[in-house]
Amino acid sequence: MIKYLNTLFLIATSFAAGAQQSSRASQIKQIYDEVLLRGQCYQTLDYLCNSIGGRLSGSPQAEQAVNYMFATIKNYGFDTVFLQPVMVPHWVRGAKEKAAIVQGKQRIEVPICALGGSVATPKNGIEAEVIEVKSIAELKTLGTEKLSGKIVFFNRPMDPTFFHTGTAYGGAGDQRGIGPAEAARYGAIGVVVRSLTLAYDDNPHTGMTRYNDSLPKIPACAISTKGAETLSNLIKNNGTGKVRMYFKQQCETLPDVLSYNVVAEIRGSERPDEIIIAGGHLDSWDNGQGAHDDGAGCVQSIEALRLIKVLGLKPKRTLRAVLFMNEENGVKGGNEYARVAALDKSTKHIAAIESDAGGFTPRAFGVEDSMAMVHFKSWEELFKPYGIEQIRKGWGGTDISPLRPQGTVLIGYVPDSQRYFDYHHTEIDTFDKINKRELELGAAAISALMWLMSEEGVH
Amino acid sequence: MIKYLNTLFLIATSFAAGAQQSSRASQIKQIYDEVLLRGQCYQTLDYLCNSIGGRLSGSPQAEQAVNYMFATIKNYGFDTVFLQPVMVPHWVRGAKEKAAIVQGKQRIEVPICALGGSVATPKNGIEAEVIEVKSIAELKTLGTEKLSGKIVFFNRPMDPTFFHTGTAYGGAGDQRGIGPAEAARYGAIGVVVRSLTLAYDDNPHTGMTRYNDSLPKIPACAISTKGAETLSNLIKNNGTGKVRMYFKQQCETLPDVLSYNVVAEIRGSERPDEIIIAGGHLDSWDNGQGAHDDGAGCVQSIEALRLIKVLGLKPKRTLRAVLFMNEENGVKGGNEYARVAALDKSTKHIAAIESDAGGFTPRAFGVEDSMAMVHFKSWEELFKPYGIEQIRKGWGGTDISPLRPQGTVLIGYVPDSQRYFDYHHTEIDTFDKINKRELELGAAAISALMWLMSEEGVH
Numbered sequence: 001m002i003k004y005l006n007t008l009f010l011i012a013t014s015f016a017a018g019a020q021q022s023s024r025a026s027q028i029k030q031i032y033d034e035v036l037l038r039g040q041c042y043q044t045l046d047y048l049c050n051s052i053g054g055r056l057s058g059s060p061q062a063e064q065a066v067n068y069m070f071a072t073i074k075n076y077g078f079d080t081v082f083l084q085p086v087m088v089p090h091w092v093r094g095a096k097e098k099a100a101i102v103q104g105k106q107r108i109e110v111p112i113c114a115l116g117g118s119v120a121t122p123k124n125g126i127e128a129e130v131i132e133v134k135s136i137a138e139l140k141t142l143g144t145e146k147l148s149g150k151i152v153f154f155n156r157p158m159d160p161t162f163f164h165t166g167t168a169y170g171g172a173g174d175q176r177g178i179g180p181a182e183a184a185r186y187g188a189i190g191v192v193v194r195s196l197t198l199a200y201d202d203n204p205h206t207g208m209t210r211y212n213d214s215l216p217k218i219p220a221c222a223i224s225t226k227g228a229e230t231l232s233n234l235i236k237n238n239g240t241g242k243v244r245m246y247f248k249q250q251c252e253t254l255p256d257v258l259s260y261n262v263v264a265e266i267r268g269s270e271r272p273d274e275i276i277i278a279g280g281h282l283d284s285w286d287n288g289q290g291a292h293d294d295g296a297g298c299v300q301s302i303e304a305l306r307l308i309k310v311l312g313l314k315p316k317r318t319l320r321a322v323l324f325m326n327e328e329n330g331v332k333g334g335n336e337y338a339r340v341a342a343l344d345k346s347t348k349h350i351a352a353i354e355s356d357a358g359g360f361t362p363r364a365f366g367v368e369d370s371m372a373m374v375h376f377k378s379w380e381e382l383f384k385p386y387g388i389e390q391i392r393k394g395w396g397g398t399d400i401s402p403l404r405p406q407g408t409v410l411i412g413y414v415p416d417s418q419r420y421f422d423y424h425h426t427e428i429d430t431f432d433k434i435n436k437r438e439l440e441l442g443a444a445a446i447s448a449l450m451w452l453m454s455e456e457g458v459h
Numbered sequence: 460m461i462k463y464l465n466t467l468f469l470i471a472t473s474f475a476a477g478a479q480q481s482s483r484a485s486q487i488k489q490i491y492d493e494v495l496l497r498g499q500c501y502q503t504l505d506y507l508c509n510s511i512g513g514r515l516s517g518s519p520q521a522e523q524a525v526n527y528m529f530a531t532i533k534n535y536g537f538d539t540v541f542l543q544p545v546m547v548p549h550w551v552r553g554a555k556e557k558a559a560i561v562q563g564k565q566r567i568e569v570p571i572c573a574l575g576g577s578v579a580t581p582k583n584g585i586e587a588e589v590i591e592v593k594s595i596a597e598l599k600t601l602g603t604e605k606l607s608g609k610i611v612f613f614n615r616p617m618d619p620t621f622f623h624t625g626t627a628y629g630g631a632g633d634q635r636g637i638g639p640a641e642a643a644r645y646g647a648i649g650v651v652v653r654s655l656t657l658a659y660d661d662n663p664h665t666g667m668t669r670y671n672d673s674l675p676k677i678p679a680c681a682i683s684t685k686g687a688e689t690l691s692n693l694i695k696n697n698g699t700g701k702v703r704m705y706f707k708q709q710c711e712t713l714p715d716v717l718s719y720n721v722v723a724e725i726r727g728s729e730r731p732d733e734i735i736i737a738g739g740h741l742d743s744w745d746n747g748q749g750a751h752d753d754g755a756g757c758v759q760s761i762e763a764l765r766l767i768k769v770l771g772l773k774p775k776r777t778l779r780a781v782l783f784m785n786e787e788n789g790v791k792g793g794n795e796y797a798r799v800a801a802l803d804k805s806t807k808h809i810a811a812i813e814s815d816a817g818g819f820t821p822r823a824f825g826v827e828d829s830m831a832m833v834h835f836k837s838w839e840e841l842f843k844p845y846g847i848e849q850i851r852k853g854w855g856g857t858d859i860s861p862l863r864p865q866g867t868v869l870i871g872y873v874p875d876s877q878r879y880f881d882y883h884h885t886e887i888d889t890f891d892k893i894n895k896r897e898l899e900l901g902a903a904a905i906s907a908l909m910w911l912m913s914e915e916g917v918h
Contacts, residue, residue, distance in 0.1 A: 163845050418894055419894050
């Protein structure tokens with residue numbers, strides 16, 4: 001009899017689980033249908049890119065972007081929309097950079113751009129012999145004797161054999177991140193870094209460099225990959241000591257500026273104290289339009305929330321979209337958001353999704369927390385019809401990382417990575433590189449995952 | 460003792476299987492590394508698109524493409540390279556088409572292009588009242604009374620809620636394929652078809668239409684999606700009977716032309732009589748460069764073979780790359796290839812892979828044969844590190860379909876589908892829409908699958 005009852009119980013619960021799965025599948029289909037038929041994120045991104053443009057922290061465009069997104073979101077009828085103040089750095093590029101490789105009587109102009117945070121060159125630029133290196137470690141081997149007074153040229157390419165281009169980026173990124181500071185340690189007077197991209201073209205890629213306060217700050221720029229090959233070949237063919245480089249940049253760091261994170265919220269009906277966020281960063285580099293990095297993540301996060309609202313779905317837990325300010329050169333917005341969240345002891349941020357890898361076709365979610373990941377695995381089948389093949393271990397994102405100490409489950413939205421570093425931090429990260437459906441499918445994926453976490457928790 | 464021996468045997472075989480899997484994984488990594496470091500398919504496609512261009516069957520460009528690919532492949536040192544003659548249709552578009560919507564005194568020019576195979580309009584074009592329909596079935600309801608002497612406008616959009624855009628294409632394709640023939644049945648004098656795309660823009664999409672020999676042949680064109688919306692809105696706002704359309708096209712069908720399939724082969728070392736092919740189609744529509752459709756599939760098929768050759772891998776079975784002529788408007792090349800294959804009783808085509816869905820990032824293989832699919836499933840883990848998430852049931856492709864009666868296992872290479880129909884059969888299917896890595900990853904995926912089938916068979 002007990003056995004019989006057990007069997008009945010098993011049938012009943014598996015029937016209930018099956019019914020729940022099927023109702024979840026139909027809610028998720030509603031979300032996807034809505035975005036593909038009546039999505040609004042593509043149009044919002046169009047304005048952000050084509051009418052506002054690059055939005056570096058502290059710039060007038062960043063301020064316009066805050067105002068525009070705030071006004072747009074206000075129209076969606078969320079329960080709360082607010083601005084969270086935060087002081088941000090204000091670095092400006094100044095006049096267009098100039099650079100030339102000088103070899104004998106040859107003078108070959110090459111495309112460069114100042115690295116974010118870099119100091120200017122002297123007014124008339126600098127010119128010095130170029131020493132090519134492939135790693136930070138090589139600096140130590142060469143030492144002050146060989147590097148003093150020179151321009152160090154970091155030229156280790158990203159490794160194309162990694163399938164995930166982010167891995168290749170990570171493997172080359174130290175050259176840009178700490179290369180200039182480390183070169184200064186050995187007396188170098190300037191640094192040129194091969195652009196962090198797998199594309200072979202004329203676009204220099206900017207990005208943040210971090211000085212060491214106990215060392216001199218020397219001007220640092222990125223050179224296009226074609227420029228890097230030209231420079232490297234000239235050194236190879238003419239011998240070390242024979243090739244010089246000239247570059248001029250007029251960037252400067254101004255006083256910090258008041259800016260804002262933009263936050264929209266739908267209040268949970270049963271557990272309003274448990275908060276789930278999705279976010280991207282509203283700032284971008286100044287040279288392009290910040291379309292893939294990270295206008296896409298911003299409009300997807302807002303759209304994820306709007307889809308739930310417009311479909312009349314009532315989340316049990318509180319859902320927020322957060323547009324962080326200053327991911328690119330300071331993470332002040334991400335830090336401030338986490339600081340304020342920690343102060344409010346009546347609520348807990350249980351999960352955070354970040355979309356900051358481009359508006360490309362969806363592939364996966366990466367989850368930092370193993371237990372949550374196992375729980376989410378049971379939802380994989382719900383996502384497979386929409387091209388999200390995997391919910392796996394993975395990194396969350398820069399802006400949500402400051403929430404980690406609060407026990408928040410951190411999740412990275414993972415679109416296809418093949419094209420991302422072609423555009424990343426360049427003049428060509430523009431709206432025309434965005435495919436409407438790919439962007440919308442990402443918004444729906446984030447919306448669906450927020451909805452599932454809201455209804456079924458994170459563990 | 461027997462139990463002990465069984466255990467030993469199990470350990471030994473699973474160790475052997477494990478070792479084999481690991482050696483397969485390392486061979487596949489070699490294939491991917493080779494293409495990502497030293498791939499040649501992107502450069503070949505550059506020439507095919509930018510130096511030759513659109514390659515409609517029977518055109519001088521199709522002939523140039525045959526000669527160029529033959530010469531290129533000759534350099535790769537395959538065991539055999541040959542041309543397989545085939546007679547193909549020769550349809551020419553003639554002068555650029557013209558079209559306008561006429562409403563009262565308004566005359567709005569709209570972008571159109573003749574459908575492949577269409578007849579010309581009279582020299583000065585045709586002008587008639589437009590009747591909008593959403594389906595073939597609707598024609599019967601309207602009948603000769605309403606349609607005689609009119610221009611029928613097929614305006615059922617592709618359904619954006621399908622994740623796989625190919626499904627949406629299939630759902631709307633009858634309007635272009637048989638719409639003109641069916642409209643002629645009820646006395647219509649011309650047909651305008653909404654372009655088969657999910658993009659909303661000014662690019663008309665051509666493609667084959669098939670007349671019914673027992674009915675009049677009436678001129679048929681595609682209108683851009685923006686043009687279709689303009690036309691539909693004018694009809695809606697002014698009422699049926701108030702909107703006319705004018706169009707002029709000068710296309711014609713010339714006598715058939717001798718052309719060729721291009722075939723390259725590496726002879727198998729152990730079972731040379733078992734043949735595995737990978738192919739794409741070398742012809743394309745005339746209006747663009749045939750970059751994604753299907754220059755990509757051609758260069759990937761050749762590259763798949765070249766990778767095996769250059770790595771010194773010795774396939775047990777015979778491998779071929781086949782560049783089919785005339786997929787777009789006749790499938791004469793695919794039919795001829797299968798006819799010749801069937802004649803040779805000493806060999807058997809055991810498997811065929813077709814790449815004809817664009818050079819986008821790899822997602823899956825679709826296999827028609829269930830038994831083979833189950834066998835291939837055991838290889839899924841080998842492909843997952845490279846973004847091929849699924850080996851599943853699916854359609855092979857148009858050019859390899861004629862091999863079906865020979866029991867050939869038919870396999871479709873499935874790249875990401877989101878962007879494909881933005882470019883398909885238009886002026887903007889050009890080389891700049893190709894991403895080098897995405898193209899190369901596809902070539903490696905096809906190469907790896909050919910290699911696995913060569914070494915381990917198809918069942």
